[in-house]
Amino acid sequence: MxxxxxxAVRQPPRDIPLDTIRRLSICxxxxxRLKERGIAxxxxxxxxxxxxxxxxxxxxxxxxxxxxxxxxxGYDVGQLSGKIHSILGTDKVWNVAVLGAGExxxxxxxxxxxxxxxxxxxxALDNDxxxxxxxxxxxxxxxxxxxxxxxxxxxxxAAILTVTKTAAQEVAxxxxxxxxxxxxxxAPVTLNLPKGVHVSNMDVSCELETxxxxxxxxx
Amino acid sequence: MxxxxxxAVRQPPRDIPLDTIRRLSICxxxxxRLKERGIAxxxxxxxxxxxxxxxxxxxxxxxxxxxxxxxxxGYDVGQLSGKIHSILGTDKVWNVAVLGAGExxxxxxxxxxxxxxxxxxxxALDNDxxxxxxxxxxxxxxxxxxxxxxxxxxxxxAAILTVTKTAAQEVAxxxxxxxxxxxxxxAPVTLNLPKGVHVSNMDVSCELETxxxxxxxxx
DNA sequence: TACTGTGAAGGCCTTCACAGCG
DNA sequence: CGCTGTGAAGGCCTTCACAGTA
Numbered sequence: 406m407x408x409x410x411x412x413a414v415r416q417p418p419r420d421i422p423l424d425t426i427r428r429l430s431i432c433x434x435x436x437x438r439l440k441e442r443g444i445a446x447x448x449x450x451x452x453x454x455x456x457x458x459x460x461x462x463x464x465x466x467x468x469x470x471x472x473x474x475x476x477x478x479g480y481d482v483g484q485l486s487g488k489i490h491s492i493l494g495t496d497k498v499w500n501v502a503v504l505g506a507g508e509x510x511x512x513x514x515x516x517x518x519x520x521x522x523x524x525x526x527x528x529a530l531d532n533d534x535x536x537x538x539x540x541x542x543x544x545x546x547x548x549x550x551x552x553x554x555x556x557x558x559x560x561x562x563a564a565i566l567t568v569t570k571t572a573a574q575e576v577a578x579x580x581x582x583x584x585x586x587x588x589x590x591x592a593p594v595t596l597n598l599p600k601g602v603h604v605s606n607m608d609v610s611c612e613l614e615t616x617x618x619x620x621x622x623x624x
Numbered sequence: 625m626x627x628x629x630x631x632a633v634r635q636p637p638r639d640i641p642l643d644t645i646r647r648l649s650i651c652x653x654x655x656x657r658l659k660e661r662g663i664a665x666x667x668x669x670x671x672x673x674x675x676x677x678x679x680x681x682x683x684x685x686x687x688x689x690x691x692x693x694x695x696x697x698g699y700d701v702g703q704l705s706g707k708i709h710s711i712l713g714t715d716k717v718w719n720v721a722v723l724g725a726g727e728x729x730x731x732x733x734x735x736x737x738x739x740x741x742x743x744x745x746x747x748a749l750d751n752d753x754x755x756x757x758x759x760x761x762x763x764x765x766x767x768x769x770x771x772x773x774x775x776x777x778x779x780x781x782a783a784i785l786t787v788t789k790t791a792a793q794e795v796a797x798x799x800x801x802x803x804x805x806x807x808x809x810x811a812p813v814t815l816n817l818p819k820g821v822h823v824s825n826m827d828v829s830c831e832l833e834t835x836x837x838x839x840x841x842x843x
Numbered sequence: 844t845a846c847t848g849t850g851a852a853g854g855c856c857t858t859c860a861c862a863g864c865g
Numbered sequence: 866c867g868c869t870g871t872g873a874a875g876g877c878c879t880t881c882a883c884a885g886t887a
Contacts, residue, residue: 422856426837430830434812448868456814460868461858468870476864477867493833494840501832508731515727517789518812518829524836562839563832570736587835589828593653593737595675603838605831609808610737611649612824613720613782614712616806617743618645619822620781621713641878667846679846680880687848695886696845845887852881859874865867 414491415471425466429489431456432463434521436486448479495523500559502585504576505568506531506539506546509591513565514542526565528555549576553583563587570594633710634690644685648708650675651682653740655705667698714742719778721804723795724787725750725758725765728810732784733761745784747774768795772802782806789813 435456439447449460467473470492474480490496499522503510506529514526529546531537536546547555555561564585568576573592580588587603590596593610654675658666668679686692692707693699709715718741722729725748733745748765750756755765766774774780783804787795792811799807806822809815812829 423834424856426834427830430833430837431814431827434830435814450868455816457816459858461860461870462856464868464870465857472870474869476869478865479868493837495833495836499836508727508734512727512731513828516828518827519832521812522829522833522836524829524832563835565828565832587839589832589835593740595650595654597674597676603835605835607826607828607831608650608737609732609735609784609826610741610743611646611653612826613738613743613784613808614649614714614741615642615645616782616808616822616824617714617718617741618649618712620806643878669846678880680882681878683846683848684879691848693847695847697887698846846885847887848885849883850881851883852879854879855877857874857876859872861871861873863868863870865869 413471414488415469421469425469426493428456428458428463428466429492430522433486433489433493433495436482436489437521439482440486445482446479447482447485449474452480490523493522498523498525499563500525500527500561502526502528502530502552502555502559502561502564502580503544504530504549504552504564504566504580505572506533506536506541507567507569510565510567511541513567514544527559528561530555549579552580556583556585561585563589565589565591566596567591632690633707634688640688644688645712647675647677647682647685648711649741652705652708652712652714655701655708656740658701659705664701665698666701666704668693671699709742712741717742717744718782719744719746719780721745721747721749721771721774721778721780721783721799722763723749723768723771723783723785723799724791725752725755725760726786726788729784729786730760732786733763746778747780749774768798771799775802775804780804782808784808784810785815786810 449463453460453463473485473488501524503513503526529544530549530552531546532549537548539546564580566573566577566588570592573594577588577596577598581598581602590604590606596604598604668682672679672682689711692704720743722732722745748763749768749771750765751768756767758765783799785792785796785807789811792813793815796807796815796817800817800821809823809825815823817823
């Protein structure tokens with residue numbers, strides 16, 4: 406017999422659109438800002454519109470996971486925030502490694518956006534002897550050879566790849582061999598990694614180019 | 625009467641999927657790598673598969689703009705590269721400004737991915753007096769007050785926003801007032817800008833969170 | 844023969860419209 | 866009465882399947 410508490414986060418019946426997860430992440434961030442301002446209740450229009458998506462969209466996204474609102478009222482900010490944390494799996498801290506301690510890696514070690522999601526960059530790796538041993542934003546830079554140990558000790562499952570495009574594929578493979586299951590790739594190359602490893606590309610030049618293309622076509 | 629040269633890049637009949645443009649950008653980069661290796665001909669399977677999309681997809685993407693291949697053979701690398709350049713509007717150089725000369729802005733001033741698209745970061749702006757006047761990667765940092773002049777002199781239409789989340793909205797608005805028509809936003813906030821201004825979000829924490837979410841749900 | 848180009852089919856996500864509920 | 870939650874409709878993009886071509 407299956408017992409489900411009324412307010413539990415429902416296990417989604419089928420695959421959730423990737424964009425749903427993205428929108429809920431953005432909502433979570435917005436909810437944190439509302440909390441900081443001491444706002445206790447919000448409805449779907451007030452929440453969604455400043456984030457540039459529709460209230461129906463938001464309600465549909467949430468409906469995959471349960472029923473979190475009050476008819477005629479809206480959502481309790483703290484409660485909804487908690488629910489979305491459960492949905493996203495950020496109710497616990499996730500440790501993350503930065504691979505490549507160049508300028509981009511350094512920037513990410515000081516990035517202010519991770520806190521909303523309980524993401525903690527706890528390791529930085531590089532092969533440049535001049536960087537190894539240095540401490541950047543409180544994180545000590547280690548040789549990539551030590552990755553395996555660091556991954557195990559900190560239970561790291563995800564890495565941010567900020568090495569050069571020449572090194573990216575090789576370092577990514579090494580990371581996967583060390584147990585990394587998800588890679589956020591900043592290098593302007595397409596990684597080819599085993600099935601089951603999740604890759605997301607932060608392709609700066611490609612994204613900028615897409616913007617420019619729209620300008621070029623005046624639309 | 626409408627005359628169209630056989631090999632011209634066709635004006636697309638309707639709105640092109642955004643992902644089509646993204647895929648063609650990635651193709652262009654791959655074509656450049658093939659050129660460097662001296663490879664003259666490529667077919668749709670050889671081109672698309674290493675980029676993790678299907679050959680049908682690639683052919684469909686291209687078909688919005690014309691017919692560029694040879695049946696039974698494939699595509700001429702140099703020629704296709706040129707066609708995609710026309711499609712993307714990168715057959716001329718586009719100047720871009722970086723708003724915020726912190727670590728992330730600095731990283732982007734040294735980023736190696738822009739060349740494939742004829743994008744040139746030619747200006748860096750910041751309000752920190754300690755940064756103004758410094759030269760980073762050959763680009764002099766100016767005060768944001770000077771943005772309007774710089775935009776006009778260099779015909780800049782697109783900017784990369786790397787200021788803090790607190791300053792992002794204000795700086796973006798200022799940029800739009802100076803004539804910027806497209807913004808690549810790295811700050812972890814949702815910008816609200818006038819209609820007609822193109823915004824693309826490089827949301828590092830949100831994207832990393834989406835990866836982690838997939839791990840958390842073991843799928 | 845081998846690969847391109849493309850209508851048609853299919854699938855997935857968003858939008859609509861409204862029933863349900865406090 | 867106001868706002869949520871959700872089936873149904875609609876639209877857009879991808880995939881399929883194959884006709885066309887050098």
